[in-house]
Amino acid sequence: MATYSLLISLVIYVMAFSINLSHADPRADLVKQTCGKVRVQNVSNYFKYYSSITDYMQDEIYRNKFAFKDTGEPPDRLYVLAQCMDDLTNDECALCFAQISTLIPSCFPSTGGRVYFDGCFIRAENYSFYREALAPEDTKRCSGILNKGQEFSVAVKELLSKMLLKAPSFRGFASKHETSNGISAYGMANCWKILDRDLCSICLSEAVASALSCIPSTEARVLNAGCFLRYSDASFANDSNGEHSKEEVFSYITYIMGVVLICVIAIGIGVCVGKLTYRRKIRLKQSKETEDLLLEERVQYMQFKYATLDTATESFSETNRGYMAPEYIAKGRLTEKVDVYSFGVLVIEMITGVQNNKYQSDKTYETLVTCAWKHFQSNTVQEIIDTSMTIDQDAEEIERVVQIGLLCTQESPNLRPTTTEVVQMLRKKDVELSSPSKPPFTDELMELHYLGSLDQQHPSTFGL
Template identity: 25%
Template structure:
């Protein structure tokens, strides 16, 4: 009997806690202007009471905006917005709680904003400019990120946030987007962005980009952070905190069905090369992999050698391998490191794009190797000139240019300038990440440049000229670039 009673008690307690969680939206922050106050029993207070009455009668909607006393000096502009992934019940509970709490926390204020995890509510006696970052609140969760390169983490976070700003702008009336990016095998960043629906075209992205710009001052290298503005808000964490909207294949229209951005990182280096080929050039014929003598167009690196465990760099007196893929520091000085493999990977990327071997890209006096050819066309703002002619009718401008950009970053002269493979993975997986400008590629070691002759100072004129990158290429926007 006692056991049955205990079970009944546990079930009742569980049910109570479930309902308590449903009925208790999570308070985040409040903004009170403290600039002007209204007089009790004034016309402004009457209009404010009417506004909150309208809130209560429209609480079944995920979004509501109105003006009471329009055209007068006592006008009150107000709205509430529920998060795009919460249920109608949670939305009602959040708005009800916010309407009570905002008046308690900001008594007699003519302007106030309150944020909950599940909703936002505001009222004001003026209008908020969409590009204004005031009122604004920023805060982080206090924890510093660990176990991942700081630069890579920040690039991944801000790349994801920037991409979601565009997704939210293009998500229709909901102005809502969530997404994630896998930075490393153990670290995934989740983010959510949303705007109020009264913003004009382009206003949502403008507001969110302004919110993103406020994060470096408070939240760099933090595990989680938020930027709360009057017309938009964003949040990122290293744990899931939102519910994915239902897919379009599900039957009815759901509350807050927004746009989802999911960025997946593939951690295997050679699989990346396959992805580059499949992504940019799906229709390539396998016949083009060999020449008329059935010799392969793309050779192996030929750099296999025994090294000590945990060794990531070294020197050798015996240079072996395929010169077309060798980094200059290895071919000329016997110095090898992980950046040597990055160089080889960059050559592979450019070979896949152009369908040409590095040892004989073009037989002309001006363009005698693939790296020089790719670099000169990049500087001349004609990167698509190196693209395999067979693919001219079936490719994405932005994807191809992005792949060329990554390839040039990998074959830079200075090994320290080349990205790590971890960073390359991030570049390939998240097109929103802003790529650094490539510098001049390394000296090509091929048919015309015997490494032994180079060491003796007898190299040919294969080395590319050290011209600076034109300023116009510095401002090139990949998503909007088209070849001439």
């Protein structure tokens, strides 16, 4: 929240700063207008060309505070350039251009001319003048009000020297003020943006020399082909009270905004990654809990109490009895969900008779199956039959039932028969049985421990 508050505060600050930089004065005071001495051949075409060019330049001048364009056929081809001083806002520049652009047509049928306002400049010719830094028509205007004090002269000279150094290196613009013993001088220098650094420096060097010749005038303007320079004893530029132009300030603010935005994005990414990681941990935890629950349910399904069997077989009714005790399961109706593996374990339990509260545990089932496997392998299945059970069937049928139970408890679920196949195996003796593979848990130590303890407690259970 603190980051977002900072961002909002910065945006508000930028808005407030923008308002402070906005002024209603486009400085559209006419400084000088000059017209060419050569006449065009087709005046009507010249007017059309000019109208077309200025229509195009309106949008460009608003966006960039600078525009140039040419159109038509020589010798009446028309070239036009217009630019605002850099300290004007886009809105102020648009207002200044709207007024200054109406003055050039007053020069027609001349081939063109120049118009200087304090806030903007426009020039039209029938030749490409875009790279001209100086021209014979360059001039200056010195104020009739004088300040002969040494302090003012020192301030102006220092001011002009610094603007000459700064402007060519800073997009052709400089706005400064200097003070000498409490006496201030304000200045602004602006090259047309079509000039490179060297041409701008040439233009402003001549402009500074012309301005120095105006001292001790309290104000002077130099109107060259490629630049405009002004000094005064009063502030006139929008940012003349500071050392940074509006572009510098906004560049700095844009940089700060970019840094803040990057920080916000980074924090957002961190929060998202954190949430995804947390959710993944929760899902893994839930998945583990689900697996544990399913395992617990599986174990529960493997544990059948006597009451459950009694209910499923209707108290071991003769109508539900088949050839052997395990067929009670096939014919009866269990109310619990029973898978094939559980059925196989249940067969072993019913034959051995060890299903009771004392031995209800996973290890008991594992040991029992490991024991229906050892005896099956050694052809001693009869030794695991509960002595309390009255079985008059032959040993071959007993071994068949044990073999079915072992098939149901094989390690790979794909090897286990389906419930339907189990029922057919029990009912149809002619169905050939495959040889069961080793159960999933054959722990020799567990088997020995279990057989030893079982022999001590129930010596008649396994006949050992």
